[in-house]
Amino acid sequence: MTVQASDTPVLKEKRRRPNWKHEVGFLLIHLSPVLAFFSGATLIDWAICIGLYFFRMFFITAGYHRYFAHRTFKTSRWFQFLLAFFAQTSIQKGALWWAANHRTHHKFSDTPKDPHSSKVYGFFYSHIGWIMGPDFKNTRFDLIKDFAKFPELRWLNKNHLFPALVMMLAVAGFGGWANYAVYDVSFFTGAWSALFIGFALSTVVLFHGTFSINSLMHKIGKPRYETGDESKNSLVLALVTMGEGWHNNHHYYQSSTRQGFFWWEIDPTYYVLKFLSWFGIVWNINKVPYHIKFSKNLEHAKQLLNKSRKAK
């Protein structure tokens, strides 16, 4: 048991340490970009790296987060599958696993039951400890029944590395061909350098970009709303994560597809979803209501709502 600054006793859950034998793959991905010192790296590899970072970040925030965890918009069954498939090319486990844990995070934000609270368990644990530790390896299907009913999503969740393997083959094939055509290196050298820089480095940066929402976004930046947790807003993190940096907004009103509530709060994921909605690929994009947007806390929001009803 620890005692917080407010003298409120907090009963922490026992969180176990990683079983290193099970984390070898995760550690190897972190080390593999170093192999580019042997293979070399071309501009094509770096372009794949940057392109794949933002491509996959979109599917993480639009798919894992705004669709599967929070259901903030609607889409067809085939695009729902693509959202899960491409999100899983990031090697951040299955969409059902991801969304179920995230629902727990919102339900118990910054309390001992939160899977990754930096306030309760420390910065390192909130960033990476909970992912490497054995306590959150299984999917809580009871928390994601709405999507677990789709057999194709259950299959993807079970075979969560399959989309990443497909992506690796595609990167190796394209990298080998393009590097051979432009730089005249052998197909195999070009394929390996594309894998080390285009895929692996991009995946590692993507890990930490996503994890920073769990760790940094409950630590740095400014809160606009009184949410009762430690969530904050940060422009820098919003740029890195395609709009997820408006985390305090999001904690305050989770049903909104758009997390940058004001026009100056850059939210690229929302812009892409809006674009897709023009073609009928997604629809029912949720907006943030006026009384929420301009309130300080839920009590104030209630007052604003009553005021606007009386004025009508």
Ligand SMILES: [Zn+2]
């Ligand atoms: Zn969320």
Ligand SMILES: [Zn+2]
């Ligand atoms: Zn949060």
